[in-house]
């Protein structure tokens with residue numbers, strides 16, 4: 001029997017669904033930094049207008065709990081709600097700005113594109129090694145990400161050929177699916193691969209992502225702890241937690 005590591009038998013599974021940002025590529029940090037930049041600008045302006053103290057966006061807390069893994073505008077809404085701030089939703093076509101949920105999300109996207117252009121994309125070595133290992137052994141692989149940049153990131157990283165299906169933010173929008181923490185995007189990934197959720201492994205670094213994997217009834221949800229908080233992933237649905245995917249190569 002082929003072993004994943006001492007406790008996971010590969011023969012129990014046919015497929016693997018990977019989140020992108022923070023699991024395959026180091027782009028979770030880029031997203032988090034860009035969100036901080038945009039929310040801090042917004043919160044500073046609001047503090048001046050309302051005479052209330054400026055309480056900055058905290059990546060460790062605010063990003064992790066309210067934004068990480070979620071669809072762009074859902075993340076904005078979720079964070080604003082946590083601060084008791086009401087803002088009109090606006091239109092996805094809105095120019096970047098601070099006046100609506102969509103404008104804030106679009107503003108962040110401007111920064112994200114700039115940083116990506118300037119810094120490029122880092123693929124985690126351990127993730128690439130595991131992807132190669134699974135691909136060589138005939139596993140069906142897919143990427144399931146909330147990001148609209150998912151396909152571009154996979155392409156620039158030169159790894160798109162490993163994946164038989166990609167469910168990204170564009171497809172979630174197009175099909176009007178509920179984004180993570182709802183399991184719909186992962187379930188669509190499994191459907192596109194033609195596999196049973198029970199025989200599929202999910203890899204996720206976000207709280208919203210392990211919740212989605214758990215609620216989708218997947219055979220194994222692996223939490224990838226890039227933020228030094230394995231308990232948060234375990235509490236929200238991860239069956240096991242690793243620091244790096246290379247740990248599963250045994």
Ligand SMILES: O=P(O)(O)OC[C@H]1O[C@@H](O)[C@H](O)[C@@H](O)[C@@H]1O
Nearest residue numbers: 021031068069072146147148149
């Ligand atoms: O704005 P995008 O690129 O569509 O990304 C949406 C979300 O994608 C997720 O993968 C990230 O964890 C979030 O930080 C990000 O907000």
